[in-house]
Amino acid sequence: MLDLTYSLTFYLMAIIAVASALGVIFLRDVFRSALCLILLFMTVAGIYVMLHADFLAVVQILVYVGAISILIIVAIMLTRDARQGQPMGKIKWIAGPVALALIAVIAWGVLNTPFEVATAAPQEETVKPLGNLLFGNPGYLLTTEIAAVLLLSAILGAIAVIREK
Amino acid sequence: MTLLDQFQLFLKAQGWPEWAYYTVPALAGIVVIIGVVLAAVIVYIWWERRFVARIQIRLGPNRCGPEGIFQPIATAVKILLKEDIVPANADKVLHFIAPIVVFVPILMIFAVVPFDRGAILVDLNVGIVYVIAISSISVIGIFTASWASGNKYSFISGLRSISQMVSYEIPVVLSIVGVVLMTGSFSMIKIVEAQTVPFILLQPLGFLLFFMGALAEMNRSPFDLLEADSEIVAGYHLEYSGMKFAMFYLGEYGMALAYSAVITTVFLSGWQGPFLPGVIWFLVKVMLVFSVIVWIRSMMPRMRVDQLMSFAWKAMLPMALINLLVIAVEVLVIPSLQWLMLIINFGLAAVLILLFSRIFTLGGGRVEV
Numbered sequence: 398m399l400d401l402t403y404s405l406t407f408y409l410m411a412i413i414a415v416a417s418a419l420g421v422i423f424l425r426d427v428f429r430s431a432l433c434l435i436l437l438f439m440t441v442a443g444i445y446v447m448l449h450a451d452f453l454a455v456v457q458i459l460v461y462v463g464a465i466s467i468l469i470i471v472a473i474m475l476t477r478d479a480r481q482g483q484p485m486g487k488i489k490w491i492a493g494p495v496a497l498a499l500i501a502v503i504a505w506g507v508l509n510t511p512f513e514v515a516t517a518a519p520q521e522e523t524v525k526p527l528g529n530l531l532f533g534n535p536g537y538l539l540t541t542e543i544a545a546v547l548l549l550s551a552i553l554g555a556i557a558v559i560r561e562k
Numbered sequence: 563m564t565l566l567d568q569f570q571l572f573l574k575a576q577g578w579p580e581w582a583y584y585t586v587p588a589l590a591g592i593v594v595i596i597g598v599v600l601a602a603v604i605v606y607i608w609w610e611r612r613f614v615a616r617i618q619i620r621l622g623p624n625r626c627g628p629e630g631i632f633q634p635i636a637t638a639v640k641i642l643l644k645e646d647i648v649p650a651n652a653d654k655v656l657h658f659i660a661p662i663v664v665f666v667p668i669l670m671i672f673a674v675v676p677f678d679r680g681a682i683l684v685d686l687n688v689g690i691v692y693v694i695a696i697s698s699i700s701v702i703g704i705f706t707a708s709w710a711s712g713n714k715y716s717f718i719s720g721l722r723s724i725s726q727m728v729s730y731e732i733p734v735v736l737s738i739v740g741v742v743l744m745t746g747s748f749s750m751i752k753i754v755e756a757q758t759v760p761f762i763l764l765q766p767l768g769f770l771l772f773f774m775g776a777l778a779e780m781n782r783s784p785f786d787l788l789e790a791d792s793e794i795v796a797g798y799h800l801e802y803s804g805m806k807f808a809m810f811y812l813g814e815y816g817m818a819l820a821y822s823a824v825i826t827t828v829f830l831s832g833w834q835g836p837f838l839p840g841v842i843w844f845l846v847k848v849m850l851v852f853s854v855i856v857w858i859r860s861m862m863p864r865m866r867v868d869q870l871m872s873f874a875w876k877a878m879l880p881m882a883l884i885n886l887l888v889i890a891v892e893v894l895v896i897p898s899l900q901w902l903m904l905i906i907n908f909g910l911a912a913v914l915i916l917l918f919s920r921i922f923t924l925g926g927g928r929v930e931v
Binding site for chain 1: 584692695747
């Protein structure tokens, strides 16, 4: 019974995710596309919850819904005629086949990969092992620090580029 | 073991089928939360009107019921009887969805608020991060409302909401990191249990930063630029009426309730206290926090937009970073000497606030930053 509830929830999430992903592409109103993207991020977070990755789910909402989608919305505010969207040009005759080919390649890759399923039980508390892995001694401390420095230098670079003389 | 777990075990012992003893406690929890939030919002609206009236040497609404306690219900009935108007050039679908997107995340915050020992819906091991993440969703609803209304004043309000949220979230998160460093856990229950001394005493600067950031995130005065009546009429809910407006109104007070509950949990040691039962202590502290919020509203003038932004980035962010650094060093070097931490942190708060009140100026009185 519980398995049935699980699969029902999963398929509900998956259908909403795919539908909103299609909405992102096919809606003409750019702002509605952005909202569909937010819905997609949230359903992905829901799927993370079902995989017992609660920290990842919360961070997904915090970063993607709370920050990145806000950035996208601000970028939309800088465009004109957001409700009509951009008229499609002649490029769609090239873009269509290329996109279809890309879908075919990705689908082939997904279908032909033998995915390994872990047999271990999911972690009850996810934050502490994650923290130990990121900041612990035999963990990824150096990589984490380098990523932080990289982001900082990107911010400084952005400031240097837009600074008035 | 939370109350819901006990309820679940009870149903299991009664021989209920498997799907029922999973879903019934969850639904019961949701219904209880909605009831508690609605009741508390009614009390909040009443208390805000009466308390502001006292501060302004008025009586406030006192006719409907004893001490005017039924006035919020009369307001609700009045709002619900209004015609639901949708502007002609509004985006109809988004105009309908926006109030729901504002209100639902606020209810979801209460899933991790511990009202008493065990009186919590789910003790997530990422509790406080969940609160921050979920509360950032409702700004999308506010922005959707302002965009879908097709009104330029609403739209200005939406832009302000985004910039305000993006700026004030950073000091809020940094001040919570200080608490998490001392607790060693994200779980709301563990945060409460770690507070033998409330964190408001151990981290006064963190508390002040979190409180101001929370004021900005729930759009209360002096950071209520979203609905600055003198500048942009009523902001994002300008084109709303009837039930949809009621959702925004509920959302506003629900957000105040949620943030006062979170402040109580994180900084005022939650349900802990002598003599009285935990839930009474919790409610007393929540009302106290809300009273301070109302007090600030009636005392402070509204900030200007440029003041708002530069206050977040030039004053609160550096203070939060210095505070976090000092707390990290303290947790590393003197983890057991709480009295020493208390003295150092109070000194730090006094020095930093004095220092920033000296150096924080905005273009010598000109409107530029």
